[in-house]
Amino acid sequence: MKAILSGNEAFARGAYEAGIQVVTGYPGTPSSEIITTIGSQYNDDMYSEWSTNEKVAMDAAAGAAYSGRRTMVTTKQVGMNVLSDSLLYSVYTGAEAGLVVVTADDPGLFSSQNEQDNRWYARLAKIPLLEPQDSQEAKDFVVKGIEISEKFDTPVLIRSVMRISHSKTIVELGERPEVPKEVGKFPRDISKYNCTAMYAKEMHAKVEQRMLDIEEWLESSDLNKIEWKDTKIGIITSGVVHTYVRDVFPNASVLKLGMINPIPKKLIKDFASKVDTLIVVEELDPILEEQIKALGIEVHGKDIFSPCYELLPDRLKEFAVSANLIEAETVVEKEEVAKFKDIPSRSAVFCPGCPHRSSFYVMNQLKVPVAGDIGCYNLGSMPPFNAQHTMGAMGASIGVLHGMSIAKIPENRVCTIGDSTFFHSGMPPLANMVHNGSRGVVVIMDNSTTAMTGHQDHPGMDWMVTKERAAKKIEIEPLVRAMGVEKVKSVNAFNVKEVKRGFEECLEFDGPSVLITKGECIFVSRKPKPAFTVNTEKCIACHTCFRVGCPAVVLSEEKFEKNGKFKSRIDPTLCNGCSVCSQVCPTGAIEAPEAGKRSLAE
Amino acid sequence: MKDINFLVVGVGGQGTVLAGDIMAEVGMLAGYDSKKSDVLGLAIRGGSVVSHIRWGEKVDAPMSMRGTVDYLLAFEPLEALRQLAFLSPESTVVYNEYKIPPVSVSSGLTSYPEENELKSALEATAQRVYSFNATDTAVEIGNVKAVNIILIGAFSAFMDVKVDVWETAIKKFVPAKYEELNLKAFHIGRELMEKEESVKA
Numbered sequence: 001m002k003a004i005l006s007g008n009e010a011f012a013r014g015a016y017e018a019g020i021q022v023v024t025g026y027p028g029t030p031s032s033e034i035i036t037t038i039g040s041q042y043n044d045d046m047y048s049e050w051s052t053n054e055k056v057a058m059d060a061a062a063g064a065a066y067s068g069r070r071t072m073v074t075t076k077q078v079g080m081n082v083l084s085d086s087l088l089y090s091v092y093t094g095a096e097a098g099l100v101v102v103t104a105d106d107p108g109l110f111s112s113q114n115e116q117d118n119r120w121y122a123r124l125a126k127i128p129l130l131e132p133q134d135s136q137e138a139k140d141f142v143v144k145g146i147e148i149s150e151k152f153d154t155p156v157l158i159r160s161v162m163r164i165s166h167s168k169t170i171v172e173l174g175e176r177p178e179v180p181k182e183v184g185k186f187p188r189d190i191s192k193y194n195c196t197a198m199y200a201k202e203m204h205a206k207v208e209q210r211m212l213d214i215e216e217w218l219e220s221s222d223l224n225k226i227e228w229k230d231t232k233i234g235i236i237t238s239g240v241v242h243t244y245v246r247d248v249f250p251n252a253s254v255l256k257l258g259m260i261n262p263i264p265k266k267l268i269k270d271f272a273s274k275v276d277t278l279i280v281v282e283e284l285d286p287i288l289e290e291q292i293k294a295l296g297i298e299v300h301g302k303d304i305f306s307p308c309y310e311l312l313p314d315r316l317k318e319f320a321v322s323a324n325l326i327e328a329e330t331v332v333e334k335e336e337v338a339k340f341k342d343i344p345s346r347s348a349v350f351c352p353g354c355p356h357r358s359s360f361y362v363m364n365q366l367k368v369p370v371a372g373d374i375g376c377y378n379l380g381s382m383p384p385f386n387a388q389h390t391m392g393a394m395g396a397s398i399g400v401l402h403g404m405s406i407a408k409i410p411e412n413r414v415c416t417i418g419d420s421t422f423f424h425s426g427m428p429p430l431a432n433m434v435h436n437g438s439r440g441v442v443v444i445m446d447n448s449t450t451a452m453t454g455h456q457d458h459p460g461m462d463w464m465v466t467k468e469r470a471a472k473k474i475e476i477e478p479l480v481r482a483m484g485v486e487k488v489k490s491v492n493a494f495n496v497k498e499v500k501r502g503f504e505e506c507l508e509f510d511g512p513s514v515l516i517t518k519g520e521c522i523f524v525s526r527k528p529k530p531a532f533t534v535n536t537e538k539c540i541a542c543h544t545c546f547r548v549g550c551p552a553v554v555l556s557e558e559k560f561e562k563n564g565k566f567k568s569r570i571d572p573t574l575c576n577g578c579s580v581c582s583q584v585c586p587t588g589a590i591e592a593p594e595a596g597k598r599s600l601a602e
Numbered sequence: 603m604k605d606i607n608f609l610v611v612g613v614g615g616q617g618t619v620l621a622g623d624i625m626a627e628v629g630m631l632a633g634y635d636s637k638k639s640d641v642l643g644l645a646i647r648g649g650s651v652v653s654h655i656r657w658g659e660k661v662d663a664p665m666s667m668r669g670t671v672d673y674l675l676a677f678e679p680l681e682a683l684r685q686l687a688f689l690s691p692e693s694t695v696v697y698n699e700y701k702i703p704p705v706s707v708s709s710g711l712t713s714y715p716e717e718n719e720l721k722s723a724l725e726a727t728a729q730r731v732y733s734f735n736a737t738d739t740a741v742e743i744g745n746v747k748a749v750n751i752i753l754i755g756a757f758s759a760f761m762d763v764k765v766d767v768w769e770t771a772i773k774k775f776v777p778a779k780y781e782e783l784n785l786k787a788f789h790i791g792r793e794l795m796e797k798e799e800s801v802k803a
Contacts, residue, residue, distance in 0.1 A: 004630045004638075110641065134637075134664075167639040167664040168626050246662040313667045331669055336723040337686045344680065344712035346613065346704045351647035384709060546709045551648040554708045571702070573737060573746045574615070574647075600746045 001173045007164035008033035010135035010171055011074070011102055014142025016042045018098070019179040020072050022064040023048040024057035026424065027453035028076030029111040030165040031104035035074055036454065039465030045176060048465050050456050053394070053424040054079040058086035058101070065095035066193055068183035070146055077105040077118045078393065082425070084121060087155065089195050091125045092203035094153035096187060098146035104160040107283045108310040111452075113374070113392060115308065117284035122157045122261035126207050128214055129157045129261035130223070131239040134169040137258070143174075144223070151217075152210050157261075161283070163240045163310070215262040223258030224267055233325060234275025236268065236288060236299075244313045245281050248320060263291050272297045279304070279325070283311050348379050352552040353528060353576025355447050355493035355519025359416070360385040361548050361584065362500045368414045368507070369404065373397035373426075375418035376452045377445050384549045388416060395425025398433060398442055405438040412507045414441045419476065420450035420458035427483070433512040434484040441506040442485075442514045444476055445493070447521040455523045480514045487511065493519030496583040522576055529577025530593035531600065534568050538589035541565035545581040545590060553581050573600045605658030606634075607666040609685055612677025613702045615647035617750030620775055621675070622653030624754055627771040629657040632763045639664035648705070650681060674728070675757045677736075677749065678702050683720050686727050693728040696756050696795070698749065700737035732756070732801075734794060740787065748787040751776070755791025759801050765792075 005013060011034045015023055023046055025035050038048045051057035054075045061073040075083050080103050087101060103121070106112040122129035128148055132138040138160065145156040191199045218224070230251045237245050238257040245254060255271045257263070272278045272292075280289040280301040289301035304323040305311055311319075321328045350357050360380035363370055364387045372378050372388035373396060381388035390400055401415035417426050422444050430442060450456040457464050457471065464471040481488055487509040491502040499517060506513040522528065534556070541560035545553050545568050556569035570581075570590070577599065582590035608625055612618035622638055629636030634657035641652045654665040668687045676682030676697035689695070706712045715723075724731045736756070740749040751772060758768050769785060776784045795801050 002630065004626055004636060163639060163664065166642075167637060168623070169637045169661075169664065170630055170635060240664075243662040243664065247667070312665060313663050317667070333669075333687065334727050336726050340683050340686055340715070340723055343683055343715060344704045344706050346648060346650045347706060349648045349705050351615070383706075383711075543709070546705075549705055549709075551702070551705055554703050573700075573741070574702070600741060 002170055003173055004168050005135045005139070005171045006033065006166060006168045007132070007135050007138045007160055008104075008166070009037050010138035011142055011158075011160070012037035012042065013171065013173065014139040015072050016045060016176050017139065017174045018070060018143040018146040019177045020070040020098075020142070020146065021046055021179060022061065022069045022071040023074065024051045024060045024071075025074035026051055026054045026057055026079055027420075027450050027456040028079045028104070029453050030106060030162040031074045031076045031079075031102065031160070032453045032456065033165070034102060035465065036456070043466065050450075050458065050465060052459055054083035055086050058083045058090070061099060062086060062090045062093070062095065065090075065097050065099040066093070067186055068096040070098045070179065071100075072142070073101045075101070075103055076112065077103055077116050078112060078114065080118050080121055082394070084125070087121070088125055090155050091127055091207060092195050092200055093193050095155075098149035099155045100142060100145040100149060100158055101155060102142075102158045102160060104162070104165045106162050108162065110162055115284060117287065118157075118159055119260060119287045120285070123287070125155075125157070126211050127155050127157055127261070128152070128259060129159060130258060131159045131260050132164060132258075133239050133242045133256070134164065134167070135171045136169065138164060139171055141258070148214070152214055154210055159239070161240060167240075211262055215265070218259055218262060218264050219266050221259070224264050225256050225258070226271060227254045227256065229253045231275045233277050233279060234271060235279050235281055236271070236292070237281040238288070241281055241283055241311055244311060244316050247313045248316045249326065257288070260288060263288065265295060268292060269295060269297065272299070281305060281311065281316065347382055349382070349549055349551055350376065350379055351522055351576075352550050352574050353522040353578040355517065355521065356380065356445055357548050357550065357578075357580050358493055358496045358499045359443060359445065359517050360387045361496065361580070362503055363387040363414065364547070366503060366507070369409065369411060371397040371400035371404065371413070371415035373415070373417040373421050375421055375445075377416050377418060380416065382549075384547050394421055395429060398426055398429035401440040401442065402429065402433050402436070402438045405433075405440050412440065414443060414503075414507075416443045416445055418451070419444060419446040419448065419460050420456075422476065423459045423474075430480065430485070430512070430514075431483055438512050439510060440512060441503070442512065444480075444514060444516045446476060446516050446518045447493075447524065449521050449524045451521045451523065455521065476516055485512055485514050487513035488516070489513070490516040490518055493517040494578055494580060496580060528599040530597040531572040531575035531577055532570050532579065532582055532590050532592060533572075534570055535589045535591050536567055538587045539567040540587055540589070541567045542586065543568070544584055544586055548581050548584060550581060552576070603659050605656050605661055606673070607671045608655040608657075609666070609671050609674045609688055610653040610655065611674070611681040611685055612651050613681065614642065614649045614651050616651075616677045617747060618651040618677055619653060621677075621750040621754050622655055623775055624768075624771045625653075625655045627774060628763055628767055629655065631767045631771060632657070634658060635661045637661045637664040650684065652685075673757065673760060675753055677753060679717070679720050679733075680704070680714065682724060683715060686723065689727045691727075691729065694760055695724050695728045695731045696753065697724070697731075697733045698736040698753060699733050700735050730800060732795065732798060736791065739790060743783070743787060743790065745780075745783060748783055751784045751787040752791035755788035756795045757791075758788070759792050759795035
């Protein structure tokens with residue numbers, strides 16, 4: 001049977017067809033839909049969970065694989081930094097059953113703070129790395145990954161990118177193998193599973209030998225394929241970039257690698273000897289290129305293609321033309337194309353009805369320095385708020401806030417962190433603030449979900465993966481009190497005055513304080529209220545309402561005579577009726593809907 | 603055969619991704635190799651959303667190159683304009699006339715292009731350009747969310763694919779309780795386009 005699946009749906013299907021029984025991970029674009037799909041489609045066959053962070057997910061996966069369950073962990077590229085601490089010991093131990101880690105990288109930085117190339121992790125950890133080119137291979141490589149993992153007793157890394165995870169291609173579906181329902185007692189094999197130095201010494205030697213064994217096996221594997229065409233140009237590539245190469249160089253011979261760590265040295269030498277010019281096309285870092293050069297083979301790569309961003313077909317073609325690899329086409333672009341190049345962009349904005357809006361409106365007025373974190377609330381760093389001044393990694397905000405305190409900056413200070421991010425890595429730095437006598441306001445923006453990655457659960461919620469599975473909910477307020485924070489204040493995020501008072505109270509406190517702004521994400525409540533309207537008799541076109549940065553608040557075509565500016569209007573198809581704009585309007589011109597009116601945004 | 607390249611674009615929250623999913627599914631059901639690649643903005647609602655879809659005997663890259671898109675379906679006029687570079691000279695454009703000004707326009711930092719300027723730029727770049735207010739039509743039939751299926755209906759008038767294939771794909775992606783509404787929306791959009799003489803050309 002055929003189906004058209006996204007890469008992430010295909011990884012989930014691959015887990016099903018590989019007989020995987022346990023899947024753990026932390027949400028992160030572009031990897032999140034793997035576990036979402038498993039939870040909604042394969043819940044009867046596989047246990048899945050959103051762990052509190054990627055390291056916890058990796059430890060849980062190791063424990064399940066030690067116990068004899070085939071296991072998969074999912075992460076986005078930066079989550080791998082959190083996960084790696086635990087991946088590295090599992091490389092030494094191996095497991096009783098197959099263990100694969102899927103990392104979804106983000107060349108092009110569509111939703112990440114950096115463009116790191118996680119292929120390095122396979123080299124650092126000394127584990128096999130598979131890279132699929134489409135959904136079919138995404139599915140097949142999970143099955144293959146489990147096979148390799150069990151054959152060589154090693155975790156296997158599978159690398160996706162946004163263009164695999166979020167693209168859809170046709171997949172031939174297979175069946176799930178028989179897997180035992182029960183496992184036996186836990187193996188008490190200390191020399192295998194306890195990485196104490198005396199055992200770890202032997203484990204390291206095993207890891208080195210294992211990679212040599214895999215390299216030998218790889219030479220005759222069908223994971224790497226040669227497409228012989230014209231031999232003037234020979235291209236070595238892998239992953240989705242292979243599909244770009246086929247569009248841009250239809251006549252070139254291509255060696256497509258399915259496994260890129262270790263590399264098949266003999267096959268590469270052989271391919272290189274049969275082509276006139278050898279080129280490596282890889283996105284981001286020159287990982288294959290440097291290894292091929294180390295074999296003493298002359299090869300082009302980053303001298304032609306940039307190490308930054310995606311190498312989409314158009315861009316690949318431009319680089320190839322400037323290196324005279326292919327001939328330039330004489331296409332004259334219509335003048336309209338250049339004329340309309342700089343049309344207004346759609347910068348990222350909070351959704352209509354977002355609970356974060358009021359806090360950033362207030363922080364913009366308070367002019368305090370704000371350390372930010374990873375989540376939708378980073379949009380508070382954009383106009384019209386400009387009110388989040390740093391952002392770097394999950395949970396970093398609280399530590400950076402503490403650093404401001406240690407540095408004794410002359411003003412009081414704030415940091416913002418979401419509820420899911422707080423559970424992910426916000427608790428250790430908050431304990432650090434309390435213990436080390438810091439001062440500053442930690443704003444926990446509790447919207448009852450992991451919003452930016454697509455609304456997954458976290459420990460502050462009462463379900464797991466899908467709403468049908470009940471879970472124990474941890475309340476944030478008593479938790480931070482128990483951690484020793486003396487000043488804790490919870491406010492309604494949709495009440496601007498209450499939010500402002502909360503900030504003022506906490507800023508006055510001489511010590512670490514926590515302000516919890518509570519308000520559900522519109523994707524949690526899913527109950528848009530009817531739209532507000534602008535009373536044009538009262539509107540004085542002062543544009544204060546635009547300072548809440550809501551896409552539903554737009555300019556009308558009616559001018560206010562006194563200042564010659566256009567009055568405001570609310571788009572009834574976008575407004576969620578949260579009332580924040582009406583609370584900031586100085587003339588009371590933004591009016592609540594009549595009773596009984598229905599929302600158009602439903 | 604030559605690949606058929608589509609772009610489906612709009613603003614986050616309009617149901618653009620689902621429309622692209624339907625296009626990709628229809629491609630497979632109609633017997634093509636079918637691929638789709640989405641680029642979503644950072645914002646969940648309010649960002650630009652771009653879906654590339656390609657149908658062919660064997661499709662390589664899941665996205666099209668500049669100047670090679672045959673059909674552009676835009677849920678918002680400004681989003682149509684943003685894709686001029688991708689249009690082939692033989693291309694067909696269908697766009698929704700309902701404007702959603704970016705926040706930068708409302709706050710006075712930038713201005714939205716004039717309607718006639720926008721239309722003539724599309725007409726100068728593509729071969730055929732059609733537009734109507736699909737959002738108003740959706741509100742008229744009782745749910746603004748149906749805008750994506752109305753537009754898919756309009757788009758379907760150009761493709762050599764049977765109506766029941768489109769219906770099968772729509773049923774797969776819309777919630778059961780909205781199935782009837784969406785099938786109605788599909789036919790409203792399709793009939794709006796079929797009225798145009800040049801569509802058959």
